[in-house]
Amino acid sequence: MTRPADAASPAPPVPSADAAPSAADAPGTPPAAAAAQDVLTVRGLTVSVRDLQLVSDVDLSVGPGERVGLIGESGSGKSLTALSLLGLLPEDVTATGSVRLAGIDHDLIGAGERRLSRIRGNHLAMVFQEPMTALNPTMRIADQVAETMLIHHTRSGRRTARSAAIDLLDRVELTGVARAYPHQLSGGQRQRVVLTIALANDPTLLICDEPTTALDVTVQAMVLDLILRGVTARDAALLFITHDLAVVATICQRVLVMYGGRVVESGPVHQVFTAPRHRYTEGLLAASDLESADSGEVTSAEPARRRLPTIQGTVPAAGHFPDGCVFRTRCPQATDLCTTPPPWTGTPTTGYACHHPAGAPHA
């Protein structure tokens, strides 16, 4: 596939199609934010382990204050993409391509650990699924938040940082746990602490990788609300990785769909979720508990009342996706043409790579 440069937990409440208010979300109109100087610009990101390519030629950009979702089945390469951006890949895994952040004059790919750790937690922050991995079990909560502030703002005094930390905890209704240790908190409280730490230095980009998957429904909604309020208040951009399409419909303006380590479709959430073009996106939506495009509305369905279709076949093992269209071995529309790489059709931020797109006559 070639593209131009730049190219099930219960669902939380999902807004109606017109509830994500932005002229940029109008079908066919690339978001204005992406046209401004992007906060994040990824070009040709390829991630490999030994001779296996796990992520191939990913282009992705996030505009200032823009909220972008990255979706796809397990094994599609979402987490490896995020870890590459953060310089946190395991030792045996290598990344090539380019990852640029606004305001940073060097490429993050190939940057040394000292440079990367200055960027992480400052310009770029992240929240992962399991909050315990991000917290120090032997340190009180307020001290952990204060420490993050001190690492990046060494001129603040410890006392000032601690009082700022308590203020931040207060804003997420966690004042009562300031003196507690992580093991004394619930999973939802821990994730709120991690989010507080992530946002403590007003990053320009927050990356969340399945931050609510391990939480129960009511807590999920609260954490999502905090993420949304936290990035909005700071005008920070958000890259949100999830399996959960309803969450993306709730909080994101734009979405990228990954399969087989590639971006197969991208565009405004409403457009992609109501009129998907790539056959994989179409299958993913049909297998989700979002109503399909036919009604013109994206609404929360009642999964218990209807049997959801599934995408036929299984995801091939990592690095063993077919040549040509990576989805062709599972695609009901596949023809011989699909043994050749589908070209990217559309604009850099809104398009798809499929020989037989949905909504077009089958050739």
Ligand SMILES: Nc1ncnc2c1ncn2[C@@H]1O[C@H](COP(=O)(O)OP(=O)(O)OP(=O)(O)O)[C@@H](O)[C@H]1O
């Ligand atoms: N260190 C590694 N060595 C070999 N294969 C790996 C390694 N890390 C990840 N993979 C494989 O790469 C593929 C992509 O992994 P990744 O974690 O990015 O997927 P994902 O889309 O985030 O899935 P999930 O939603 O389950 O986290 C998977 O098939 C995974 O097994």
